[in-house]
Amino acid sequence: MNEAVIREARNLPAEPLALAELAATEAPRAPAFIVTIYGDVVEPRGGMLWMGTLIECCARHGLNESLVRTAVSRLVGAGQLEGVRIGRRSFYRLSEPARAEFREAARLLFAPPPVPEDWLLCLSDALRDADLPLPWARLAPSVALAPNREDIAPVAGVLLRAKQLDGHGDLGQLASERWGLPGVAEAYSSFLARHGALRDLLAGPVRVSPEDALALRLRLVHDYRHAALSDPRLPRAAYPHDWPAEAARKLFVTAYVGLSKLAETHVGTEFLSPDGHLAARNDETEWRLFQLRREAAA
Template structure:
């Protein structure tokens, strides 16, 4: 018994810096964090989760039961969650619209597309009367510019492909103004400051309990997703030399992979759907990890 007690105490001591980091961090907004839980854990395993599991999971992040129930109610009202009652228990899943949105976010998190090399220019008098969808930016009343990306939302008008000529103008100054790049850099900086300690934690092979590993991974995904989705993903020449996106990406990839074995054990043990416990892992979660491991090795 004494040996078990010592082992437990050592594990709690090893976890304490990680737990302290979670405790010190500002609690996330409940609706957005619940969507993160569904996108990272629930959706790839079938999509439905018991409210009690959701409440327990959110409690680790400073979100009490009242906040969670209110957030779920608002997400249902906004058409982002759908609920079903089975016996005395309520279960929720992402709506089709929310699933489609997170599938796009998941692609950016787990299989990011290559950095674009050039631009698209749109000329149209119709641009004067519309709010441009991101990442389009207005250069003049009838001229808009966007990175040439496969996932770009089109706008009506004459489209031209453009490439900057070296030595002509300061593209980084234009980009910083049109796409609010200082704010995006701030989001990446906040992510690195909040999660940078995971590098040391994982490098020392500290044994984390499954519950703590999942809590750390969920916050990692939540904060990185916020930063990455705010990034317009422009050609590299449009960013300053000290752009923090690559460092943030490397941290996300290494930490996600390093936390996942223990984190997924907690999912399999504690997360309940109408059919019972969610699977610790399946084809979709293995595919995500394979992509990240390949990226880390490359």
């Protein structure tokens, strides 16, 4: 869609604007978007998905059948998807390693841990030749720093807990350089710009179709996941005052909850597994919504 059409769409009511933004956005990479579909829709329902449903869902986002089939083949080859043929139909599910990976991502999306307050400092000569796992950052050949979070894997060496003393040094500059925060901020800002029209859509009286609601929610999850997974989740003092993560999180929570009732209606009527349609809702999807509603209320 060219810029003139987009500018014209911005003068339309909220519903066409939100959908025009979706149509104007460049198609996502097929393999990553297919993983988003499985993580958001299929995996929490514990099922498999018919290839035909996957093709139809991806078509709404500018991905044609050839791209989808090629991406699925690559995901199977990479061990992320597993397939089974029943009659003339092919069905796919996430492999166990991919399920474990997305469970961790789902925790970040739907029940994020508290923001850390301080740091872990590791001192060891062995760090000189070590490949440090993220979000550990090397400060010197034998010194590494990471946010003090429960999910941080320790590295070998003397491990200390550290806290910055006010007025000593520029923590923000250090964090920006070591963790590439400008790129993370750009990902959050792009998410806000791309999905900001959902605020008006959900606040107004206009309703979208179940199919459109699911399309909007899938891209919401896809783009927010990209930004959130790139964020090292440092103590708040390490970020600039205008850090966009909080606004992005608020938009994600509000929009996901607001779109889900209609989106799940579409899942329950159109998404096919070997046992029939996937459930519109189950305990896992209700838990996700409960967590987000509780976060919004807080």
